[in-house]
Amino acid sequence: MTRIRLLPTAALVLGAIYCLVPTLWILIAATKSKTDLFSTATYLPSFGAGIWQNIVDLSTYQGGIFWQWMLNSFGYALIGGVLASLVSAACGYAIAMYSFRGRKVVFNTILACVLLPQIVLAIPQYLLLSNVGLTDSYLGVLLPQLFNPYGIYLCRIYAASSVPQSLLEAGRIDGASEWKLFHSVGLRLMGPGLITVFLLQFIAIWNNFLLPFVMVNSDDKFPLTVGLYSLLRHGAAEASLYSLVITGTLLSVLPVIALFLSLQRYWRLDLVTGALK
Template identity: 85%
Template sequence: MTAMAGTSATPRGRTATAPPPPAGPRPRRIAALPTAALVLGALYCVVPTLWILVAATKSRTKLFSTDTYVPSLDLGLVHNIRDLSDYQHGIFWHWMLNSFFYATVGGVLASLVSAATGYALAKYAFRGRTALFNTILAGVLLPQIVLAVPQYLLLSKAGLTDSLLGVLLPQLFNPYGIYLCKIYAESAVPDSLLEAGRIDGAGEGRLFVSVGLRLMGPGLVTVFLLQFIAIWNNFLLPFVMLTSDDKFPLTVGLYSLLRHGAAEASLYSLVITGTLLSVLPVIALFLSLQRFWRIDLVTGALK
């Protein structure tokens, strides 16, 4: 017997059951948890930044006498910048230049060291390469506070404490930057291109400069930016190494200004204004280099 349309044949003694209704949309309680976590994380980052923006607009007399998140409209920020520039004959801007020097020179040199080391680990086979890479990778797990005292003792024996080299030399070796350069060199620098260069008579140094660095360009921009920010925000190393005020970076200089503010409360507004100004170069650098953040092998090869 032919079954009617829309029904199905069933064994004798059993009744046909309708198929279960389609499942409705799942509750969104699980999806709400990551969203709430992201919102809390955003507030954790935005609220202190908003407080600095608002507090920098207040004068010394209004900093603690007005509402916390109500900005002042009486040109308090302009007066704070002027007072900060006049403090100790403009030593704040000297600290700013020191931070630029440490971060720029240290970032460029550390990026080159990371590029050369990562390129060698990725493109050359030698005995102990795996053990060396694992040792370098283990350096990522070491906190800077553990290395501060040994670095100070080593550099003090070499007579490099309270000097620019005492701050720059420990920053040149970046384990995480070496790791990124190794991974990027493995994917961005083809072995066939290197073999073609060797056939044409190019030396290993020329291959690294002419081929390796050019193809690793986008990755090196990321390494430089990360190292620049790390040096710019570094406090412990220059605090241990330096004793002269004219060699301080912004982090140590603002800390010394805050320490003096414990006895003179009027300096708190200068510390807040200096903190706001110290963030602006990092934001500008991030926005200017953001367009280079791409893993584009074709573009890198054309360059």
């Protein structure tokens, strides 16, 4: 029995090691200079000024375009995350709170979209947006990410469990409009769920590669994922750029960690717990 109980723990430890080893390698490799990267042991860190020189070289590469990529990624993820969360909240609230013809069909269709890999939609989305001249633009990257089926699913569940119909009926009796009820009652009670939806969508957009890779051609509109990939391709002919790619990868993780830590106090893993006090 003891051995059987140890198996899940061992599996979790192996999974943690599997996730931490690449992160540790990135952290150590970023401390090495361009010459030390290929001449020293893999997991032996450098205690010199290698990481600072790498950051300086990365900041000056092509006029500091890395920070433009960082700003683009932050803009895509922040604006897209906020708007997608609001769209998800409105859709989930409507499906949960109102009875209308075809509600089950709509919800089942959204569930089917959750199971659909988003990668298969990149080319159709490109073709659709190219017809209206939105390719190679910021809107071309933002618009396809505003509809988040999984976020709608989460908001529907959270609205059904945290927004009581009796409270809405009381508001209607007092003369509040449906928009007022959604804005003043629904959004407030769905707050913890919306934080979760925003965090998940922010990370999804921040890590998205294929959509901006297909949609954007200009270097100054690249997010970090596509920008670092283009830098990596150039590194095939110039090995010294590998240090910049590694340092850029390390820096790209920091905003996500900071966001997660700042929102952790508001984040609720269990979305079915009520928000009423």
